Amino acid sequence: MDEVHQELEGARVSYWAIMASSVVAFAASLLWYSPLLFGRIWSATRGASVASTPAWTFLVAPLRELCVAVVLAHLITRLRLFDLKGAIGFALALWTAFFAVQMAGAILWDHRPVMLTAVHAGDWLMKMLIMSIMLSAWHAKRSTQRRG
Secondary structure (H helix, E strand, O other), X not given: OOHHHHHHHHOOOOHHHHHHHHHHHHHHHHHHOOOOOOHHHHHHHHOOOHHHOOOHHHHHXXXXXXXXXXXXXXXXXXXXXXXXXHHHXXXXXXXXXXXXXXXXXXXXXXXXXXXXXXXHHHHHHHHHHHHHHHHHHHHHHHHHHHHO
């Protein structure tokens, strides 16, 4: 087995870290859309209150964070992004390349309100940062323990 393959074999993701980071990101998102932060803007710009949101969406919504956390964990371990600066830079790059570009398209082509789009984009930026930092720190600790 060559050195590169061995290195990748040793980089295993932590499913506990994936679960923890996705739960924390979802909880932060609930706070983001609450009246304490951006809930009033969100409700006003979408023309509906949270009460009008079907209950099933709150059961399905956390799966989005879970899917992103799985991908982030695999990429972070494979790329060995085990420091704060690397995790933040990685989250910003992915958010810009995928979420910000998609949100810009929603404004340009679907005529989504800029404020509503900004609230959603900020939410995903926050979640990407939270999950990347948590996953990077968790896997850095595991990597150090394995070597030590």
